[in-house]
Amino acid sequence: MAGRDGNSGTHGNRRQQILLHATDLFARHGFAGASVRQIARGCGITEAAIYRHFDSKLHLYEQAIRHKAAEHDIAGYLAERAGRGSIEDVLVAVSAHLMKLTREDPGLMRLMFNNSLESGDVSTVLFQEIRLPYIEFLTQEFQRRMASGEIWEVEPFLTGRCYVGMVMDCALNLGIWNTLFPSRNEPAEIYTNTARVFARGLRQQTATDTSLAPDMPQPGRLP
Secondary structure: OOOOOOOOOOHHHHHHHHHHHHHHHHHHHHHHHOOHHHHHHHHOOOHHHHHHHOOOHHHHHHHHHHHHHHHHOHHHHHHOOOOOOOHHHHHHHHHHHHHHHHHHOHHHHHHHHHHOOOOOHHHHHHHHHHHHHHHHHHHHHHHHHHHHOOEOOOOHHHHHHHHHHHHHHHHHOHHHHHHHOOOOOOHHHHHHHHHHHHHHHHEOOOOOOOOOOOOOOOOOOOO
């Protein structure tokens, strides 16, 4: 039975094919470097057929990113870990998932790298779909744990941004570090150490805790 594009594929299958091929080209060449003509040629269809499914090249790019994000169910993973364990456990969970994404999905890693070179509307969608869920999750966790007295008072969104940015930089450049220092550290060692150091800076000092500097600010107050 003929599909919308005039061949044997269904509308949904054709759209899926376009998304997969576009994602690959965007990952390898960036938004500017991948043309609609290249995407159409790779799918064996005309450019006009692309626009039957997507309003514009930007719309196609946005949908490709959202499709890629949905494959990893970031929101579902984070929801299962809300409020569980200590602040260190929360940071380890975020780090482990970010490392897993870049290790198991090289295409997503290339998308993130190329996206960092973009500007305007092109640069925002990957941030919103991939990076922001982790930041918002940590923001809520920091707020919850400040209220309970587990951690110092901090600016939660900014602190979440800093942590996610630090882990993402490490994940994106892991291959370079492994080339420079082969067999030095496993990914789990790296993110566990990072989470431990960050968590110790956040946790409130107790009477028996001598691991923090004596001139740290008083609990519940920003320095």
